[in-house]
Amino acid sequence: MTDRSDIREQVRDRYARAALTITDVSAPTDANADCCGAGGCCTPQALEDTEVFGSALYADGSTSELPENALLASLGCGNPTAVAELREGETVLDLGSGGGIDVLLSARRVGKTGFAFGLDMTDEMLDLARANAAKAGAVNVEFIKGQIEDVPLADATVDVVISNCVINLSADKPAVIREMFRVLKPGGRIGVSDVVAENHLSQDQRAERGSYVGCIAGALSIAEYETELAAAGFTDVSVQLTHEVAEQMHGAIVKAVKP
Numbered sequence: 001m002t003d004r005s006d007i008r009e010q011v012r013d014r015y016a017r018a019a020l021t022i023t024d025v026s027a028p029t030d031a032n033a034d035c036c037g038a039g040g041c042c043t044p045q046a047l048e049d050t051e052v053f054g055s056a057l058y059a060d061g062s063t064s065e066l067p068e069n070a071l072l073a074s075l076g077c078g079n080p081t082a083v084a085e086l087r088e089g090e091t092v093l094d095l096g097s098g099g100g101i102d103v104l105l106s107a108r109r110v111g112k113t114g115f116a117f118g119l120d121m122t123d124e125m126l127d128l129a130r131a132n133a134a135k136a137g138a139v140n141v142e143f144i145k146g147q148i149e150d151v152p153l154a155d156a157t158v159d160v161v162i163s164n165c166v167i168n169l170s171a172d173k174p175a176v177i178r179e180m181f182r183v184l185k186p187g188g189r190i191g192v193s194d195v196v197a198e199n200h201l202s203q204d205q206r207a208e209r210g211s212y213v214g215c216i217a218g219a220l221s222i223a224e225y226e227t228e229l230a231a232a233g234f235t236d237v238s239v240q241l242t243h244e245v246a247e248q249m250h251g252a253i254v255k256a257v258k259p
Contacts, residue, residue, distance in 0.1 A: 077193050077215065077251040078242060080162035081105040084191025089113040090159040093183060095148040095176070096120060096166025100129030100141075106162065107141045117158070118143040119151060149175040156185045163192045165251075168219040169212070174228055181232045184258040190234070192254040195219040195245055209246040216246055229256045 081102050086092060086109035094102045097118030106116040118141065120126050129143045146152040148163075149172045161180045170176045180190055197206050199221045210216025220228070222239045229237045234256035241250040 077165040077195055077245060078253060080164050080191050080193045080253075081109060083193065083253045083255065084160050084162050084189070086110055086114075086160060091157065092116045092160045092162060093151070093153065093158045094118045095151075095161065095163040095180070096169070097129055097143060098125050098164075098166075100132045100143065102162060102164055103129065103141050103143070104133060104136050104138055107138045110140070112140060114140060116141045117153070119146050119148060121145065121147050149179060151179045151183050153183050155182055156188075157183050159185055159188050161188070161190045161192075163190075163194065165194055165215050167192060168195045168215050170218070173220060174231070177228050177232045177234075181234060181258055186258060189257045190255065193242075194225075194252055194254055196225055196239060196241070196250055196252045196254075197221045198248040198250070199223045201248055206249065209249055216249055219249060222252070225252075225254060229254075233258065235259050 080094075084092075086106055088109075088111045090110045091114060092103075092106040092110060094106065094116065097103050097120045100118055103116045103118035107114070110116060118129055120129065120143065123145070126143050126145055133141050133143070144152060148166065148170055161184060167173060167176055184190070195215050197219045201221065203217075206219055207217040212218045222241075225239050226237050236255070236257040238253075238255045240253045240255075242253060243251045245251050
């Protein structure tokens with residue numbers, strides 16, 4: 001599967017159906033079929049169901065007061081709100097915000113003087129995220145529709161860009177990274193949780209370990225991530241492995257700074 005529009009549509013469809021499994025009792029029972037198996041990043045999980053993907057990776061107690069649907073819709077591979085070291089008064093952008101868990105956590109961390117944007121291309125996830133924000137009483141948040149390869153925000157808008165197991169799903173990762181650089185203010189930073197491959201794995205070997213919509217086949221290698229970030233202009237680039245999600249494939253914390 002190489003056509004970018006086909007990849008985007010498959011990802012959109014998969015996550016739309018994942019949202020409906022939470023919000024719509026009439027959703028198809030096979031909404032999560034063909035993901036990367038039980039515990040896959042596109043499968044809603046209860047808190048204790050997996051240590052690879054999902055809300056169990058928020059082990060710091062920060063989610064205790066969030067709406068249940070925000071936790072069930074947590075499909076990521078880490079906790080980017082913690083690794084980004086968010087500060088009072090900052091403006092944050094979450095790429096691929098899904099059910100809104102990281103936006104709601106970011107809004108708390110930046111406080112009343114800060115703001116958190118969530119960007120998602122899926123109407124069903126946006127509806128779920130907005131409902132979760134209303135339940136949480138979050139007023140310093142906004143969920144906007146768009147693609148992470150073409151962010152609908154002005155240049156130098158945000159202090160921090162976060163993302164949780166979403167960049168690997170893009171069919172044009174250099175465009176995503178360039179957009180992160182563009183929307184950041186000088187001195188801004190990224191704190192991303194994502195899946196990465198060990199450097200020796202070929203594209204075919206990555207595909208053998210899991211599907212594209214399952215957050216495996218489309219993952220960059222560690223070296224590829226470092227190269228793309230540097231090419232966009234980022235400095236202080238680091239990729240830190242956190243846990244294995246498939247053979248020789250890892251959840252990782254990716255950090256970088258815009259000079």
